[in-house]
Amino acid sequence: MYIQPFFADADTPYDDSDFVIFGVPFDATSSFRPGSRFAPDAMRQASYTLETYNRHFDADMDEIKVCDEGNLDVGSSVSQMIKEVKEKVGIYLSDGKVPIMMGGEHSTTLGAVMACMEYFDDLCFLVLDAHLDLRDSFEDVKYSHASVSHHILNVLSPQRYASIGVRSGTREEYSRVAKDGLTSISAETIQKEGVDGVIHEVMTKFDDMGCKNIYLSVDADVIDPAFAPAVSTPEPFGIFPTDVLHIIRSFSEKLVALDVVEVCPGYDHGETAILFSKLIREFIFAKAHCEVI
Ligand code: MN
Ligand code: MN
Secondary structure, three states: OOOOOOOOOOOHHHOOEEEEEEEOOOOOOOOOOHHHHHHHHHHHHHHHOOOOEEEEOEEHHHOEEEEEEEEOOOOOOHHHHHHHHHHHHHHHHHHHOOEEEEEEOHHHHHHHHHHHHHHHOEEEEEEEEOOOOOOOOOEEEEHHHHHHHHHHHHHHHHHHHEEEEEEEEOOOHHHHHHHHHHHEEEEEHHHHHHHHHHHHHHHHHHHHHOOOOEEEEEEHEEEOOOOOOOOOOOOOEEEOOOHHHHHHHHHHHHEEEEEEEEOOOOOOOHHHHHHHHOOOOOOHEEEEHHOOO
């Protein structure tokens, strides 16, 4: 199959762009289904099915300056990959861009968050994930995809952290949530109470911290496997794609970077890649819209 060289309509030259999409094709620590290294290209390919006009915002991709920098050339060393992602995201931020990272597995997030923390003093971290990812290591790998929140919380105050959509973790991980007073909202809470109250709760918490800049990490498995089957570690009883859409739109004004990780092509007919390329598009429209206003 011919792979499209860049995300649809992301053809603005780097210097003129406001958003920079890049891929990190890294899945060396994947424990269940490797293959997320193919996700950036699968999402690029999927993006060509999407209409360029967005009715909700009455906006067209032609009016937004987006560049696709292609994939980072990462090897199989997780610590080297984290360093390279951190460096790259640091450059994008100092050039005034909004970085959009397509993983790869969840370990790719750490470098991007560290770069954002260096750039923004008041950064808060919001992660959508079925899993707590609070293990200090997994299968003898320190910087495993299953440990990403643990490592972020080693450098970020627990008050500046929130996870949404969680429904899987060890007893020890849940104890850590209680001990550190972490905001971690279950998928079940969203199913019972709706997503709006959850958005309000997290927003109020971050506002109370004086936070104006939020990093959003979307682990694809937060969405129910019925809608997003092609992920590395599927977990039943997930949230709806439209819940994620509402979260993105509600927080967009303060979002300074986005990643989409753990999509694992090959376990469906392409629906998962289409869904997440659509959510990336929706992030761009939402963010561009609030900047115009
Ligand atoms: Mn994760
Ligand atoms: Mn997960």
